[in-house]
């Protein structure tokens with residue numbers, strides 16, 4: 001007998017059921033819809049990654065002079081000033097981690113699409129689990145950064161880059177959410 005889990009309440013149901021026996025939620029497995037929705041969100045996230053890095057993430061005003069700084073520009077400046085740990089953390093959180101997330105999502109989408117069993121179901125599940133709680137670390141880092149600069153009595157206004165960055169993070173989360181984890185290794189028996 002085959003079973004499947006309800007994503008709403010966690011109850012275990014018979015595989016052929018379409019409605020959850022406990023919460024009456026929709027428990028159908030729709031591989032096509034999950035893949036296309038997830039892919040659409042992922043491509044949107046990648047699209048916003050470009051302005052997030054090209055445009056100023058922060059506009060700092062000091063003595064009536066406004067200066068915009070991009071993520072990379074900020075990292076380079078911090079590095080020059082000798083703030084190596086901060087520069088490294090910002091680089092990791094806002095440049096490298098988003099790219100790693102894109103690759104992981106593409107890999108997961110491909111694995112679900114192929115329905116391959118050799119790729120290791122357990123490994124994929126672990127990747128999904130790690131991705132979840134850490135998905136907001138980059139936003140957190142940017143928030144702390146803004147807070148730190150505010151401390152130095154300089155006015156800081158988020159730039160176009162910050163909006164794009166937030167949208168990129170949002171679409172990455174939506175892409176991961178749209179990818180039903182039950183579909184991983186679905187066709188393996």
Ligand SMILES: [Zn+2]
Nearest residue numbers: 006009020023
């Ligand atoms: Zn349920």
